[in-house]
Amino acid sequence: MNAPFKPNTMTLDELPVGQCALIASIDWDSLDHGEACRLKHFGFDDGIAVEPLHLGPFGRDPLAVRVGRMIVAIRRTQARAVRVTPAR
Amino acid sequence: MNPLPLVAVAGSPNAGKSALFNALTGARQKVANYPGVTVERKSGRLILGDGRPVELVDLPGAYSLDPASPDEAVTRDVLLGRQKGERQPDALLIVLDASNLDNHLRFALQLIELGLPTIIALNMVDLATRDGLELDSRKLERDLGVRVIETVAVRRRGISDLNQALDDVLDGPVRRPMPDIPSDLIQLQRRARTIATAAVVRETPVRRWTHRLDSLLLHPVAGFLILLTVMFLMMQAVFGVSETPVAWLESGLAVLGDAASSNLPDGLFRSLIVDGVIGGVGAVVVFLPPILVLFLFILLLEGSGYMVRAAFLMDKLMHGVGLSGRSFIPLLSSFACAVPGIMATRTIDDPKDRLTTILIAPLMTCSARIPVYTLVIGAFIPNRTIAPFVGLQGLVMFGLFVGGIVGAWMAALVIRRGVLRGGGGGFMMELPKYQWPAFKDVAIGLFQRAAIFLKRAGTIILGTTIVLWALASVPQAGPGEKQSEVSIAGKIADGIEVVVRPIGFNHEIALALLPAMAAREVAVSAIATVYSIDSTDEEAAATSLEDRLKHSWPLPTALAFLAWFVFAPQCISTIAVTRRETNGWKWPLFMVTYLFALAYLAAGATYWLSVAAGL
Numbered sequence: 001m002n003a004p005f006k007p008n009t010m011t012l013d014e015l016p017v018g019q020c021a022l023i024a025s026i027d028w029d030s031l032d033h034g035e036a037c038r039l040k041h042f043g044f045d046d047g048i049a050v051e052p053l054h055l056g057p058f059g060r061d062p063l064a065v066r067v068g069r070m071i072v073a074i075r076r077t078q079a080r081a082v083r084v085t086p087a088r
Numbered sequence: 089m090n091p092l093p094l095v096a097v098a099g100s101p102n103a104g105k106s107a108l109f110n111a112l113t114g115a116r117q118k119v120a121n122y123p124g125v126t127v128e129r130k131s132g133r134l135i136l137g138d139g140r141p142v143e144l145v146d147l148p149g150a151y152s153l154d155p156a157s158p159d160e161a162v163t164r165d166v167l168l169g170r171q172k173g174e175r176q177p178d179a180l181l182i183v184l185d186a187s188n189l190d191n192h193l194r195f196a197l198q199l200i201e202l203g204l205p206t207i208i209a210l211n212m213v214d215l216a217t218r219d220g221l222e223l224d225s226r227k228l229e230r231d232l233g234v235r236v237i238e239t240v241a242v243r244r245r246g247i248s249d250l251n252q253a254l255d256d257v258l259d260g261p262v263r264r265p266m267p268d269i270p271s272d273l274i275q276l277q278r279r280a281r282t283i284a285t286a287a288v289v290r291e292t293p294v295r296r297w298t299h300r301l302d303s304l305l306l307h308p309v310a311g312f313l314i315l316l317t318v319m320f321l322m323m324q325a326v327f328g329v330s331e332t333p334v335a336w337l338e339s340g341l342a343v344l345g346d347a348a349s350s351n352l353p354d355g356l357f358r359s360l361i362v363d364g365v366i367g368g369v370g371a372v373v374v375f376l377p378p379i380l381v382l383f384l385f386i387l388l389l390e391g392s393g394y395m396v397r398a399a400f401l402m403d404k405l406m407h408g409v410g411l412s413g414r415s416f417i418p419l420l421s422s423f424a425c426a427v428p429g430i431m432a433t434r435t436i437d438d439p440k441d442r443l444t445t446i447l448i449a450p451l452m453t454c455s456a457r458i459p460v461y462t463l464v465i466g467a468f469i470p471n472r473t474i475a476p477f478v479g480l481q482g483l484v485m486f487g488l489f490v491g492g493i494v495g496a497w498m499a500a501l502v503i504r505r506g507v508l509r510g511g512g513g514g515f516m517m518e519l520p521k522y523q524w525p526a527f528k529d530v531a532i533g534l535f536q537r538a539a540i541f542l543k544r545a546g547t548i549i550l551g552t553t554i555v556l557w558a559l560a561s562v563p564q565a566g567p568g569e570k571q572s573e574v575s576i577a578g579k580i581a582d583g584i585e586v587v588v589r590p591i592g593f594n595h596e597i598a599l600a601l602l603p604a605m606a607a608r609e610v611a612v613s614a615i616a617t618v619y620s621i622d623s624t625d626e627e628a629a630a631t632s633l634e635d636r637l638k639h640s641w642p643l644p645t646a647l648a649f650l651a652w653f654v655f656a657p658q659c660i661s662t663i664a665v666t667r668r669e670t671n672g673w674k675w676p677l678f679m680v681t682y683l684f685a686l687a688y689l690a691a692g693a694t695y696w697l698s699v700a701a702g703l
Contacts, residue, residue, distance in 0.1 A: 034156045035514055035516065037152075037154055037155075037156040037273070038151075038156050038516040039516070040152075040273040040274060040277065041151030041152055041156065041194075041273075042151075042191075042516070042518065043190065043191050043194075043277055043281075045274055045277055045278070053299070053302065053306075054302060054303075054306040054307075054400075055308065056308075056400060056401065056403060056404050057308035057309070057311065057312045057401055057404070058404035058405060059404050061403070061404050061407075062400060062403050062404070062413075062515050064302070064306060064400065064519055068190055068191060068281075069187065069188050069189075069190060069191065070188060070191055070518055071298070071302075071518070071519040072516065072517065072518050072519065073396070073399075073400050073403075073515060073516065073517045073518075073519055074514075074515070074516050075403070075407075075514050075515050075516075077514070078514060078516065
């Protein structure tokens with residue numbers, strides 16, 4: 001299941017590389033406990049700036065994402081739980 | 089006797105915690121496991137300014153007290169005084185990455201709340217400055233209510249200040265706890281971010297080195313080619329660079345063996361020293377140089393930050409068989425030797441991913457199989473070119489490598505759908521900043537891993553060689569009898585023969601299988617012994633052994649023998665290290681059973697198919 005829909009938003013895996021965005025909402029319930037815990041550890045939270053930087057060579061998976069001051073790798077399935085508002 | 093005060097060094101991954109620990113304690117560290125889990129406990133001694141010794145323990149890196157991996161669970165349990173085999177720390181040294189304060193402060197806040205005497209090392213301030221970030225550590229100190237000391241662990245900056253601060257805090261007054269720290273991770277993170285932002289004096293955005301390097305190293309095409317090149321160089325180094333020292337060690341041992349032979353009276357004791365002890369030590373040290381080179385590469389890859397990038401590039405491929413990118417380096421290392429490969433699985437967070445990786449690691453073609461393959465291929469496969477630059481012998485060798493990889497791939501699929509179903513932590517890793525690995529940290533790591541290898545594998549190989557020597561030497565053969573037949577080993581081989589006869593193995597192979605448990609390559613010398621080829625000239629011995637095999641083994645038997653060695657877990661050290669790394673006999677027994685079953689099926693199928701094909 002994807003994060004709840006809000007206007008002008010998309011999921012993090014749809015965000016083009018190099019496009020900055022703010023996290024609009026995170027669908028914590030679609031993640032298992034370990035995954036949710038790690039995303040929180042990485043600092044994922046509403047209103048935080050994210051930017052996809054690189055994609056894996058096979059099937060554009062996983063994603064390297066800048067979140068706050070960190071760069072983290074997550075898989076597409078996890079990125080799908082994060083809804084973002086692209087910055088203009 | 090009162091135990092020394094215990095100071096725990098805690099921090100998030102990539103805070104430079106180990107470098108700081110090394111700078112404080114030096115090379116004299118004790119490495120062990122926490123009881124009941126395969127999480128490493130590293131401790132060392134620090135002499136404070138007033139001459140008082142304290143024990144420092146390096147806790148596994150953790151993002152918070154809410155664990156998402158077994159390592160983090162140990163860190164939490166030690167800090168809360170719940171970990172078996174560890175007393176609760178008397179003081180905490182929290183290590184923070186100065187350029188990632190908003191994230192690392194979250195764990196720090198949880199630690200400060202514990203109320204223990206606490207110091208913060210604001211580490212890698214030089215890199216933060218390079219990135220255009222200026223921090224006010226006094227402001228941070230006021231906001232957190234604990235001492236904050238700026239450090240650059242790799243340059244020993246701030247180390248003596250830390251030492252002094254530890255001295256003060258151990259004697260100091262009880263700290264008043266920080267008011268209302270939220271327990272929810274998200275609320276905690278928001279608080280951490282507020283404090284971190286308040287501590288920033290100035291921030292000038294600069295294009296960061298890491299980003300530029302990643303554009304190249306994580307590029308879908310260029311990055312992947314670079315990864316293949318790095319891996320190719322690593323394998324070349326493992327097999328190439330270490331050849332010379334291996335030759336020196338071998339000739340040194342030969343001199344020792346000759347000296348023992350000529351100075352000891354002929355008999356059982358001389359045989360024990362020459363064939364058992366010197367032979368066993370030889371089997372161990374011959375493995376050491378390539379394994380040290382392998383460990384060195386792994387440490388450099390880890391220390392530079394490239395290891396995580398390699399995992400990133402390989403993740404999708406590994407995901408196909410239910411693993412993650414983190415399994416890639418351990419499996420690649422297993423092409424040199426499964427023992428360091430299995431030891432390297434500790435970097436895999438998810439227990440099921442880790443266990444699956446351990447179980448399939450022995451299927452990677454390790455260096456000990458190569459002498460066996462070379463001998464049998466040389467004897468039975470004609471040296472013919474079948475296409476430009478493609479020799480038949482090389483092709484068969486390549487086929488055996490691929491056979492192992494395909495076997496591992498299928499085994500992983502079956503294991504992940506069967507005994508280790510479900511779970512799978514996915515792939516969530518921090519990509520740390522690139523760094524030059526510090527010489528001291530690499531040297532300490534190399535020394536520790538070599539010591540563990542010698543302790544675990546070395547003693548096992550040596551012990552096994554001596555036991556096998558005893559089995560092969562007792563009782564002694566009378567006149568007209570062959571030692572290899574009358575010994576206990578010979579009797580065991582008679583039993584093995586009954587089992588392996590249906591897959592085309594003969595009496596001589598049955599005799600070689602038991603000693604090959606010490607290490608696969610021992611099969612070659614064992615077969616030579618069975619055929620009574622005693623030549624001091626190695627090359628001549630190999631040639632005459634090839635001749636001998638060509639005339640006494642049918643081709644299907646030889647092919648079945650090759651197929652057997654692709655799968656068979658003929659290596660006591662691998663079994664021992666698996667027991668160590670899985671904390672019990674269940675998984676090594678499972679591994680041995682499934683691999684022997686695969687070997688038996690593969691050898692049998694090869695034998696009967698080649699017989700049917702009229703080979």
